[in-house]
Amino acid sequence: MGEMYLPGATTIGVACKNAVILASEKRVSYGYMIMSKTGKKVFRVTDQIGAACAGIMADMQILIRQMEAYSKLYELDHSRRISVRAAAKFISNILFQRRYFPYITQTIVGGVDDEGSTIYILDPLGSVIPDKFAAVGSGAEIAIGVLEAAYKDDCDLEEGKVLVIRAMKSALARDSASGNGVDLLLITPDGIKEESLAF
Numbered sequence: 747m748g749e750m751y752l753p754g755a756t757t758i759g760v761a762c763k764n765a766v767i768l769a770s771e772k773r774v775s776y777g778y779m780i781m782s783k784t785g786k787k788v789f790r791v792t793d794q795i796g797a798a799c800a801g802i803m804a805d806m807q808i809l810i811r812q813m814e815a816y817s818k819l820y821e822l823d824h825s826r827r828i829s830v831r832a833a834a835k836f837i838s839n840i841l842f843q844r845r846y847f848p849y850i851t852q853t854i855v856g857g858v859d860d861e862g863s864t865i866y867i868l869d870p871l872g873s874v875i876p877d878k879f880a881a882v883g884s885g886a887e888i889a890i891g892v893l894e895a896a897y898k899d900d901c902d903l904e905e906g907k908v909l910v911i912r913a914m915k916s917a918l919a920r921d922s923a924s925g926n927g928v929d930l931l932l933i934t935p936d937g938i939k940e941e942s943l944a945f
Contacts, residue, residue, distance in 0.1 A: 792821075
């Protein structure tokens with residue numbers, strides 16, 4: 747029987763004062779093979795909501811496409827934007843429906859709405875866990891230690907960005923399945939800004 751290879755990744759979400767930062771590194775690995783050095787694992791869903799994933803690329807891409815379509819339908823039906831909580835719950839329902847043949851992806855949904863800055867962590871079976879900061883993927887254990895030690899509830903966007911980059915650098919230095927730079931989504935009430943960093 748062959749070995750089972752699961753893809754690695756380091757994905758981080760941080761809720762700041764009136765902003766959310768989602769980040770993931772770019773390496774797409776399969777066992778010891780690096781399939782790509784330019785994988786994109788952070789996704790803009792609406793003008794105020796984003797998602798960041800760790801897992802199988804195809805699974806995360808189809809999940810995000812479904813979320814984008816549902817968000818547009820929600821806006822048409824209700825004449826208002828979908829909330830971050832409702833978007834996370836939608837993904838949860840999709841994941842739970844597929845629990846016997848699950849999407850192999852851990853997802854962080856985050857954004858800024860009437861409730862403020864919020865992030866939700868979802869496992870492959872659809873659990874929805876709200877938090878202020880999170881890390882998922884093979885480098886999560888390393889990244890979460892940095893986040894836990896330095897996160898402050900009232901941090902602003904720039905402070906949060908510095909913290910996320912520091913946590914990501916720690917994970918990339920020690921997790922061989924993560925690397926090749928970082929993609930960031932910076933979410934504020936004014937919209938979403940995307941950045942890429944090489945290190």
